[in-house]
Amino acid sequence: MAYKATMKAEGSYANNPNDKGGETYAGISRKNWPWWGGWMTIDNMRKTPNFPECIDQIGSLQVLVQDFYRVNFWNVLKLDQFTQPIATELFDLGVNCGTGVAGQFLQRSLNCLNNNATLFPDLTVDGSIGAATLAAFAKCRDTDVLACIVALQGAKYISICENNHSQEEFMKGWIRRAFSRYSLLS
Numbered sequence: 621m622a623y624k625a626t627m628k629a630e631g632s633y634a635n636n637p638n639d640k641g642g643e644t645y646a647g648i649s650r651k652n653w654p655w656w657g658g659w660m661t662i663d664n665m666r667k668t669p670n671f672p673e674c675i676d677q678i679g680s681l682q683v684l685v686q687d688f689y690r691v692n693f694w695n696v697l698k699l700d701q702f703t704q705p706i707a708t709e710l711f712d713l714g715v716n717c718g719t720g721v722a723g724q725f726l727q728r729s730l731n732c733l734n735n736n737a738t739l740f741p742d743l744t745v746d747g748s749i750g751a752a753t754l755a756a757f758a759k760c761r762d763t764d765v766l767a768c769i770v771a772l773q774g775a776k777y778i779s780i781c782e783n784n785h786s787q788e789e790f791m792k793g794w795i796r797r798a799f800s801r802y803s804l805l806s
Contacts, residue, residue, distance in 0.1 A: 621704060622711040623689060629712065629797045633662070633672035638786055645675065646685045647715055653692075658684040689715065697722055698749045703762050709769055716797065717776060723747035729768030730756045773798045 630647030641649030699707040714722035
């Protein structure tokens, strides 16, 4: 479920000069992940008449994409330890903003929901999801945690655009992505 939702947002091949990630396929940025094995396949397909549409039909490339996301996002964020709505949100946030940001937003949210440290001590906001973060999550309602994470995500996108106006062209897509699974913008 999380993978499909994120792939819908990430799309296929793109090479927008204003995108700080540069050339991307299925959300995998060549700038940030130059070692990813799929780049060789994509580079070999460039001379194909229907490039880039043709690359979506290469099964082995799709397997590389799924493995990439499982190893670098799902496993890093320990998403098997969360309920599906939280796992889906953290996965998508991790892909779009980085796993460290996703972990920090979770920890910040939990700290704000701990009722002045009466439910659990404040967590260190380091972005690394470990035993303390998982234990704290178990003491909070999913809907509350989810609302806090999405609010932080929206605020991050606003901050990006305020600090770099060239990124405003991406704002509508980012904000729809952050809220699309919720009734507000559906």
